[in-house]
Amino acid sequence: MKDVPEHELLSAYLDGELTVAERARVEQFLADSPAARQTLEELRSVSMAVQSLPELRVGEDLSGAVLRQAERAILTGPGERQPRGGAERASPTSVQRWRALLRRVVTSRGFAWAGTAVAIALLIMLSGFPERGRERDVVRAPEPRVRAPARDAVAELRASDEAAVPEPEDARLPAAAPARPARPAPAKAAPLLEAPAAVREAPPPAPAKPLAEGEVAPEMAEAPEAPEAPRQRAAPLPPGVERLETPAVAGTLRAPERRAAAVPADQPVLLVQCDITPEAARQGAFDRVLAEQQIALHDGRADSARAEPAGRPRRAPRPADEPLDRVPQELAEAEAADVALDDTFDVVYVEATPEQVTATLDQLAQLPDQFLAVSVKPAPGMASQQALTRFNRRAVEAADVEPEEQHRLRGKAMRDADPAADAKAAAEAAGEIEAGEPYRVLFVLRVVPPDVLAEPAAAALEAAPLPAEVDAEDAAAPPPSP
């Protein structure tokens, strides 16, 4: 008990972590010192006492939660950097755009696919399209424990879906609506008042090509016909697809890291996000591409979750005397909130063979003047997502890059990642699909107006302060488009 280094060696001696020379030294020390032997025994007792503690277990399988949280992190964050301002910052524009997209998909004709479409679209939208100079200020969903439950988007959706009787006029205004800043954009808000039953009636651009030699994915074969109007109750969803109005969607939107996602891991679903010019959108350029590849939008099954078509002719605003039961509550809310988001996003779900997908992507890439950037990623394959993450990181670090250059770089990053090959390889590695089996593809088109490209990045950063009323749910909204 007189030499500290030797006492330290006693502890290591107990663990068998000494060199031969050190061990000899300690054994000599023990032989010479009864106190050293006493200390050794006490150390042994302590060690045994700690080691005898019962093992603690998590009590649940964390793998699902880990993979969902990881995927969300890949899709929503520029690498491991924290978003500037965190999840607390969200602009009213982004909040409204987010909700509007959700509503449109919900109320679109292909409701049976809405669960899948929205779940995937959520991932995409949370990831956002690269914003110039904007360091993902709203892309991270808040943790559930800090989330304010005041406005429940799922409850809103459920209410709109289940409401079977016309509401009184004053019921159209949600409690939270007055808190939102008024935005003078009635002209743009008008299309949201379309009766969704008539929204997605675009004829197929070409006869539906049989998928995988006439085979239909099992879940698709069982998919019921979508309801004709949003007032109807939703038909059962295909296996593996969670109903939109269930808490699972809330989990995706509000607590994604703890809840099951609508699309199971390793499901071969391609996510294609694409920036499209307003002119190309007006001319239906994307539809033409699909038509040329004989990819059907509507083939009689409930396999298309087509939301608001970018640039398509729209119905006139709802006349004042139109029966209120034609107007879903959430759309009325949008009207009340002066949401002007009708022509920003388009969500299209298709099934297509790998050859069709590849040809479509090639064709989009050959039209850079119409499709400014195209990115593809499998869900939840890693390679493309990581490529996107790396790109996002670089884009954030070079926030002063001109927007056109960012679009070009982004497209290049994804092309370099050979996304189609990546998706196919990932799916094949998972043993999920055979060659030639159709992919399920979700296209998310963002119409990029010219003024967005022209707007300085610094101005974009200052453009959208977070209103005090925006709750935590709203903070999960995608980055605003300047």
Added chain:
Amino acid sequence: MPSVSDDAQLIEQTLAGRSAAFGELVCKYQDRLFNTIAHVAGNAEDARDIVQDAFVQAFLKLESFQHHAAFYTWLYRIAFNVAISHRRSRRPAVSIEQAKEDAGEEPADVGDGPEINLLRKECCEQVRGAIAGLKEEYRAVVVLREIDGCSYESIAEILDLPIGTVRSRLYRGRLQLMEELKEMFTAEETPGP
């Protein structure tokens, strides 16, 4: 001990796009990691969050994993860094009673009768409390060695310390535990009436 080759295969599959392979890694290590982190963090709730975040970080950084180290060593290093971040933003270690409640498990009833079981529970309580009372720098080393059975080399790698520092801290941590638990040991040695 975990099979490194199995881990390498799962990592390879994960990087090839089969994220379910990473799920297998999570299943494989989650309880072991949780058991360790729970004693470091001092409560089960924080430990669960730390473990989940550590796996997420590992997934995101998997490309950078160097195969010269064992996966679990690399994972533990991430977990301890996450734990440090959590500790900076959360409350300090909880009390003995709270730690026991949070841990959620008690020694198994091995049929020794209620008195012995109660005594065993009390001992566990004391030991947990003593661990929670250790200085942080000692606690991490002690837990990795005594709870997880890590070698000094692994501990050094996980905590990014020289082996000599590991040895020193472990010795000092054990001494502090010895002091804290002296009463318990004395009572055990005292013969009954």
